[in-house]
Amino acid sequence: MNPHQPHIEIKKEITGGDFSTAGGISSELKNILQQAGLPPQFIRRVVIATYEAEMNVVIHAYRGTFSTSIYPDHVQVVLEDEGPGIPDVDLAFQEGFSTAPAHIREMGFGAGYGLSNMKKCSNQIDIQTQVGKGTKVMMTFWLDPSQVKSSVSV
Amino acid sequence: MTLREIKELLQAEILTGEELLDIEPTSICGSDLLSDVLAFTKEKSLLLTGLTNSQVIRTAEMSDLIGIVFVRGKRPDNATIELATIKKIPLLTTRLPMFESCGRLYQGGARGCSEVK
Numbered sequence: 001m002n003p004h005q006p007h008i009e010i011k012k013e014i015t016g017g018d019f020s021t022a023g024g025i026s027s028e029l030k031n032i033l034q035q036a037g038l039p040p041q042f043i044r045r046v047v048i049a050t051y052e053a054e055m056n057v058v059i060h061a062y063r064g065t066f067s068t069s070i071y072p073d074h075v076q077v078v079l080e081d082e083g084p085g086i087p088d089v090d091l092a093f094q095e096g097f098s099t100a101p102a103h104i105r106e107m108g109f110g111a112g113y114g115l116s117n118m119k120k121c122s123n124q125i126d127i128q129t130q131v132g133k134g135t136k137v138m139m140t141f142w143l144d145p146s147q148v149k150s151s152v153s154v
Numbered sequence: 155m156t157l158r159e160i161k162e163l164l165q166a167e168i169l170t171g172e173e174l175l176d177i178e179p180t181s182i183c184g185s186d187l188l189s190d191v192l193a194f195t196k197e198k199s200l201l202l203t204g205l206t207n208s209q210v211i212r213t214a215e216m217s218d219l220i221g222i223v224f225v226r227g228k229r230p231d232n233a234t235i236e237l238a239t240i241k242k243i244p245l246l247t248t249r250l251p252m253f254e255s256c257g258r259l260y261q262g263g264a265r266g267c268s269e270v271k
Contacts, residue, residue, distance in 0.1 A: 020233075023212030027241075030215065040197070044218050048192055051216040055209075108205045108213075111189035120193075 006069035006076075008032060014057045014064040016083065019107070022058040025066045026051040036070060038143070046141045049121035050077050052114045053137050057081045059104050061134065074123075075141045085131040093119065155179075155264050157221050157244060160200065163258050164248040166223060170235050171244025177220050181270040184225075184256045188213045195219065196267050202255055206230035211237045219243065225252045 010032070012025045026047045033043045050066070057064040061083025069076045086092045093115045100110025119125050122139040129135040158175040161168065168175070179200035185191050186204050195201070197218035203210060206228050214222055221244040224230065229247055230238075238245045248255055260266075 020208065023209060023216070027212065027215060040218065044197055044216070047216045051212065052192060107207050107209055108186060108188035108191075108203075109209070111187045113189040113193040117189075117193045 004071070006071050008036070008068075008070040010066075010068045010070075012066045014054060014061075014066055014079075014081070016058060016060070016062040016064070016081075018058060022055060023051055026054050029068055032070070033075070042141070042143055045121040046075055046077070049118045049139055049141070050079075052118050052121075053077070053079045053139070055109060056114055056137075057083070059100055059109065060084060064134075073143050077139045077141075078136065080134065080136045082134045085133055085135055086127070086129040087131050089127055089129060155259070155262060157200070157246070159262070160223070160259060160264070161246055163262050164223060164246070164250055164255055166246040166248040169224075169229070169245040169247055170239045171221065171242065174221070174242060174244045177244075179220050179264070181267045182256075182259055182264045183267050184252055186252075191219075192217060194267060196270060199267060202252060202259075204228055204252060206234065208234045208237055210234070211241060211243060214238075214243050215241050221246065223248060223255065225250060225255050 029050060030047045057079055061081035064079055064081030067078045091097055095116045096112040098110045098112035104110045123142045123145050124140040126138045156176050156178050180198045181196055182200045183195045184202040191213050195217050198220050200221050201219050202223045202225055204225050206224055211234055224247040227249045
């Protein structure tokens with residue numbers, strides 16, 4: 001088995017503003033990771049991070065794609081959206097900072113922990129964003145976090 | 155303390171998941187902020203909340219929570235209850251407000267997310 005080839009690849013569309021199905025992709029991903037026999041603690045941090053990211057697209061963007069590659073030793077998730085972009089990424093990572101509107105806060109979101117929680121749950125997170133165009137979030141989750149360094153040289 | 159004992163202490167009604175009430179939560183969390191639940195709860199916790207939208211169920215699913223109690227007599231819509239049934243997340247509703255619900259459970263020996271490892 002080639003460890004550099006993904007076992008499973010998933011690509012799904014996200015519709016901005018559609019709260020009835022929001023979270024459905026992270027839910028599907030959880031099922032797939034469970035079927036793959038991965039440890040519950042690992043699955044928990046992957047799906048908490050992807051759910052936060054999926055909600056961000058639903059809350060802030062017009063549409064987006066959610067792509068996952070599952071490798072034997074890690075999971076890679078890329079969310080790419082067409083939306084307003086993030087004017088100040090450092091500020092967006094600050095706990096408590098949120099631009100979510102009132103109706104989102106009424107649902108229980110918008111406390112400003114999304115990005116910092118995604119960073120906490122993942123082993124690597126990269127954000128590329130362009131104001132007025134959209135945002136791309138890439139997250140990597142290692143089953144054994146001590147492998148993070150070695151992955152850089154591959 | 156099992157969910158069944160919690161149901162008695164809170165004089166709660168079961169909305170779904172009667173067969174799952176013998177589970178014991180490792181800790182209990184009371185929050186109306188899903189962002190906080192996602193960032194701070196431990197797995198196998200029970201959530202007390204006044205929120206009733208379907209994202210509460212999604213949050214519980216992602217965080218591996220073992221059940222939800224709606225306080226102040228709140229009740230989610232049928233689609234939300236259905237989602238919880240599919241995801242095997244028991245739902246209870248109590249007429250007690252948040253503070254009194256938390257107080258009764260703490261007095262009964264339950265502990266919070268910051269008190270368990």
